[in-house]
Amino acid sequence: xxxxxxxxxxxxxxxxxxxxxxxxxxxxxxxxxxxxxxxxxxxxxxxxxxxxxxxxxxxxxxxxxxxxxxxxxxxxxxxxxxxxxxxxxxxxxxxxxxxxxxxxxxxxxxxxxxxxxxxxxxxxxxxxxxxxxxxxxxxxxxxxxxxxxxxxxxxxxxxxxxxxxxxxxxxxxxxxxxxxxxxxxxxxxxxxxxxxxxxxxxxxxxxxxxxxxxxxxxxxxxxxxxxxxxxxxxxxxxxxxxxxxxxxxxxxxxxxxxxxxxxxxxxxxxxxxxxxxxxxxxxxxxxxxxxxxxxxxxxxxxxxxxxxxxxxxxxxxxxxxxxxxxxxxxxxxxxxxxxxxxxxxxxxxxxxxxxxxxx
Numbered sequence: 001x002x003x004x005x006x007x008x009x010x011x012x013x014x015x016x017x018x019x020x021x022x023x024x025x026x027x028x029x030x031x032x033x034x035x036x037x038x039x040x041x042x043x044x045x046x047x048x049x050x051x052x053x054x055x056x057x058x059x060x061x062x063x064x065x066x067x068x069x070x071x072x073x074x075x076x077x078x079x080x081x082x083x084x085x086x087x088x089x090x091x092x093x094x095x096x097x098x099x100x101x102x103x104x105x106x107x108x109x110x111x112x113x114x115x116x117x118x119x120x121x122x123x124x125x126x127x128x129x130x131x132x133x134x135x136x137x138x139x140x141x142x143x144x145x146x147x148x149x150x151x152x153x154x155x156x157x158x159x160x161x162x163x164x165x166x167x168x169x170x171x172x173x174x175x176x177x178x179x180x181x182x183x184x185x186x187x188x189x190x191x192x193x194x195x196x197x198x199x200x201x202x203x204x205x206x207x208x209x210x211x212x213x214x215x216x217x218x219x220x221x222x223x224x225x226x227x228x229x230x231x232x233x234x235x236x237x238x239x240x241x242x243x244x245x246x247x248x249x250x251x252x253x254x255x256x257x258x259x260x261x262x263x264x265x266x267x268x269x270x271x272x273x274x275x276x277x278x279x280x281x282x283x284x285x286x287x288x289x290x291x292x293x294x295x296x297x298x299x300x301x302x303x304x305x306x307x308x309x310x311x312x313x314x315x316x317x318x319x320x321x322x323x324x325x326x327x328x329x330x331x332x333x334x335x336x337x338x339x340x341x342x343x344x345x346x347x348x349x350x351x352x353x354x355x356x357x358x359x
Contacts, residue, residue: 036062036087037094040114042102046314048236048281049108049140053314056108059099063087063122066115068146068183075181075212078245079114092127100134107139117143118154118164132159142204147188155199163202163235166193170208171229172222179211181249186229193233205234205280209241209270209295210262212250215338216331219262223270231278241267241295243288254293260346264289264297264305265331268321271309275318283313301325 034040040060047056065083066073073080103109111131115122123131135141142163150164168189169180176182193203207226210219223239230237241262244254253259264286271282286309288294290302297305305323312320337347 034062034084036084036091038062039095039098042099044106047108048314054107054139056110057099057103057106058110058112060112060114061092061095063092063113063115065122067119067121069115071183072181075179075249076208076242076245078248078251081247083114089124089127092123093130096127096131096134108142109135109138109140110142112144116145116149118145118149136161140202147184147192150192150195152195152199155196155201158199158201160200163204164196165204165206167206168226168230169206169211170222171226175211175214175222179213180208190229190233193230197233202235203233204236204238205230207237207239209239209267211242212253212259213344215335215344216263216266217335217339220266220269224273227270227274227278227282231280234280236281236283237278239267239270239282239284241284241286243286243295244293257349258345260348261293262295263331263334264295264302264309265328267295267309268305268323271312272318272321275316281316284309285313298325298327298330301327
């Protein structure tokens, strides 16, 4: 279990829970202009399938949104702003047609809904069946789901090319409850992950590096513990450093100088220390990397460090993570200072630059 400092726990109860309960997200003015019959976005990238690097098509569908987000959601998740209201089956099928018009036979297809693909309030069963049929010929079909929508009956209906991504985030129940507000436990992920594997399907587990109210060093150790917990029921483990998304509790603390996104060195440290210790493929594709909102170092070495992480994610060769910069010392000093002061606030920024970063 992660050793969350007394100062962090105090802020969790005095600040973060208050934010979770009282923070009202601003109205998304773009919702009125976004058509429910069009995809949020679609792009092509590289990923792994059957042990080799392949082309992948990634699509984000506009749905009625994550059911958990409607209760307040996770502290770091801004996907509520990507969902709409009253999306009909005909809209979802129109989005499928749009995706198929751009599909060029990529072996790997990823379908994101900013929620749970297996939630029939987002993707009705009839639409799910059409999507699964449309991509039945690809090697891998990946989508995400919360554990409550995964049952043996549902799994029995899925084709064997399916990979289900589980947002476990952490193996520490306290972190899940007080730092992330995930709404389920690590044991829930373990239970459904084991069930998915037993059904002959694949599992990609997401872990969150440095949620709010955690010091850098504590976040590293917690992530390593989480990798070891997830490995037995995971084919792949994706370590996702926090990217500060708009209209979230995390952004509110970040703007106040009470949160700093993780260092890239921290992500590299987790990957290095876990490499070769688990059978699951370790990977990371940081969103917002190199920016203040995303995982970052000093700025001079960020792109080289991120490129090393991308290379490792495909090769699994720990030597690909050999990157160096003068700011390695600053990273170590930063962690020592956090521990000495008993705080998880942004020590580099402080209160004086709070107004500068309001954007």
